[in-house]
Amino acid sequence: MVKVSLSIDVPDVAAAETFFVEGLGFETVRQEPPSLIMRAGTLEAWLLPRAEGSIAVRDTDLSRSYQRHWTPIHLDIIVDDLQSALARAISAGATQEGEIVTGEEGTIAFCADPFGNGFCLIQE
Numbered sequence: 001m002v003k004v005s006l007s008i009d010v011p012d013v014a015a016a017e018t019f020f021v022e023g024l025g026f027e028t029v030r031q032e033p034p035s036l037i038m039r040a041g042t043l044e045a046w047l048l049p050r051a052e053g054s055i056a057v058r059d060t061d062l063s064r065s066y067q068r069h070w071t072p073i074h075l076d077i078i079v080d081d082l083q084s085a086l087a088r089a090i091s092a093g094a095t096q097e098g099e100i101v102t103g104e105e106g107t108i109a110f111c112a113d114p115f116g117n118g119f120c121l122i123q124e
Contacts, residue, residue, distance in 0.1 A: 006043060006075075009050040010115050011066050016047045019114055023092025024077060025085075040077070066116045068095075075119040082107050082123035089121065 010016035013036050020026040026038040026045065036047045050056075056064045079085035082100065086109045090096060093114040100109050106124040113119060 003044075006045040007048055008045055008115075008117065009048050009056075009064060011050070011052050013047050013049045016115065019092050019094075020045070020047070023089040023094055023113075024119075025088075068112050068116045068118075070118065074117065076122055077119060078122050078124060080123070082109060082121055085109075085121050085123075086111070094119075 017028060017036055020038050026040045029037040029039045034049050038045045038047060050064055052066055053063050056062045089111060095112045097110045097112060100107060106122045109121040111119050111121060
């Protein structure tokens with residue numbers, strides 16, 4: 001059996017916990033100081049404190065930035081009611097990016113968390 005977890009670099013673990021609980025419906029599982037483990041469904045996510053400007057990739061000069069950035073890996077959060085999930089996320093600090101789109105995957109709201117990470121809210 002393979003167990004998969006997600007690591008999310010954040011500049012402030014307490015602020016990230018508030019966003020993931022209030023904005024996205026995650027639950028706090030436990031602390032592994034200085035990190036925090038969250039859960040949504042079967043997904044386990046580790047919030048890892050990493051300072052703005054710290055080295056992001058070993059043996060390079062790439063540094064962390066918490067401004068909006070692109071990465072090919074992001075969270076897709078499946079919701080029953082897209083409008084209420086989007087309102088909840090925005091009230092907790094998320095940013096909606098563009099219009100809501102309906103396609104083969106369902107109805108999608110493209111968003112970013114307060115730490116620059118993109119995510120999608122999807123109503124199938």
